Amino acid sequence: MNARSWLVFVGLGIVWGLPYLFIKLAVRELSPFDVAWGRITLAALLLAPLAWRRGTLSALRTHAAAVSAFAVLEFVLPYSLIAASERWIPSSVAGILISGVPLATVPAARLFGLHEPLGTRRWSGLVGGVLGVTVLVGFGSVTGLRGWVGVAGMVLVTLCYATGPMVVQRHLHEVDSLGALAASLIVASGVLAIPAALTLPARMPSTLALGSVAFLGAICTALSMLGMFYLIKRAGAARTVVVTYINPVIAAALGVVVLHERIGWAGPLGLLLILLSVWMATHRGPPARAPANEPG
Numbered sequence: 001m002n003a004r005s006w007l008v009f010v011g012l013g014i015v016w017g018l019p020y021l022f023i024k025l026a027v028r029e030l031s032p033f034d035v036a037w038g039r040i041t042l043a044a045l046l047l048a049p050l051a052w053r054r055g056t057l058s059a060l061r062t063h064a065a066a067v068s069a070f071a072v073l074e075f076v077l078p079y080s081l082i083a084a085s086e087r088w089i090p091s092s093v094a095g096i097l098i099s100g101v102p103l104a105t106v107p108a109a110r111l112f113g114l115h116e117p118l119g120t121r122r123w124s125g126l127v128g129g130v131l132g133v134t135v136l137v138g139f140g141s142v143t144g145l146r147g148w149v150g151v152a153g154m155v156l157v158t159l160c161y162a163t164g165p166m167v168v169q170r171h172l173h174e175v176d177s178l179g180a181l182a183a184s185l186i187v188a189s190g191v192l193a194i195p196a197a198l199t200l201p202a203r204m205p206s207t208l209a210l211g212s213v214a215f216l217g218a219i220c221t222a223l224s225m226l227g228m229f230y231l232i233k234r235a236g237a238a239r240t241v242v243v244t245y246i247n248p249v250i251a252a253a254l255g256v257v258v259l260h261e262r263i264g265w266a267g268p269l270g271l272l273l274i275l276l277s278v279w280m281a282t283h284r285g286p287p288a289r290a291p292a293n294e295p296g
Contacts, residue, residue, distance in 0.1 A: 005234050010246070012227045016098075017250020019220040020091035021258060022212040023083050029209040030201060032083030035216070037189065037196035040075050042217025043225070044185035047178060056179025059172070060186065066171035067183045074164035074225075075188035080195075081153045081160075088150035090261040095251020097154040099274065102126050104162035125280025132273030168232050177229035185221075248274060 026035045051057045059067055086094050172180045255261035 008227050008230055012224055013246025014250055015220060015224045017095060017247040019216055020095040020251040021254040022216050024086050024091040026209045026212040027083050027086055029205040031199035032080050033192055033195040033199050035083040035213060036079035037192040038213040039216035039221050040185055041189045043222035044189050046222045047182040048186060051179045051182035056176035057183055059175045059179040060183035063172060063175055066167055068187050070164055070167045071184040071187035073160045076191050078157045078160045081157050085150035085153035088146040090255055092252040092255030092261045094154055096248040098158060099129055099248050100158045101161045104158050121280050125277045128273055129277035132277055135269050135273060165232050181225050181229060
């Protein structure tokens with residue numbers, strides 16, 4: 001990746017580590033559907049006018065199936081499941097579990113016919129990242145039936161996040177990023193409108209809850225998804241989702257400092273393993289040299 005792609009990669013890793021704190025704050029007063037619908041709708045309101053002005057909202061019509069699939073896999077299911085899971089597990093644990101996405105991307109890529117090269121170093125990085133997450137979680141972070149239901153929900157989220165970028169790389173690669181993203185947000189907002197309306201709170205939420213949803217929509221959805229599309233088109237889907245190895249570092253730090261959550265005694269070691277794995281899993285190595293008997 002070039003310098004600009006690395007800058008977007010690091011920025012995306014930081015921004016994607018923030019939602020878990022704000023989801024935890026919002027879901028105390030709002031239903032998971034309301035949190036998901038609120039952030040998606042705000043992002044759509046921010047990006048759709050820009051896409052309309054650019055004349056790229058036609059993706060909603062010309063690539064309806066791919067746009068709808070991406071909307072469900074990247075927005076409807078993950079945003080609802082994360083908010084629901086965070087009612088029962090710490091925000092830091094939710095962020096940590098997301099780092100399983102790169103490993104889930106390997107079989108997902110095969111299903112989409114995207115056979116990106118995976119050498120020994122990249123495989124070691126993927127495995128090392130999972131090991132780092134395991135160490136970081138520690139013991140006793142998740143307890144009770146509801147806690148493990150929350151973990152199961154986050155596992156489903158990792159599968160969705162592993163597949164969503166594949167839809168972009170396979171079917172939306174030539175489509176304008178802003179148009180495809182805005183169209184997907186419009187579809188997702190429509191899908192969640194009824195569930196959100198049926199679970200509205202009985203009284204007006206606090207400024208903290210509403211502000212959290214606003215931050216989730218503007219920064220953690222609209223801005224970050226533009227960054228994700230940028231990286232997919234320049235670095236590939238499998239490498240882009242490795243950014244989720246940075247997320248738990250941010251999510252765990254915020255959970256501990258702001259919400260006073262506990263992530264286990266082995267946190268520093270887990271963080272070190274994850275950061276090392278980011279470098280290994282995103283390294284492709286030098287290009288293969290052509291055999292001497294082939295024309296240059």
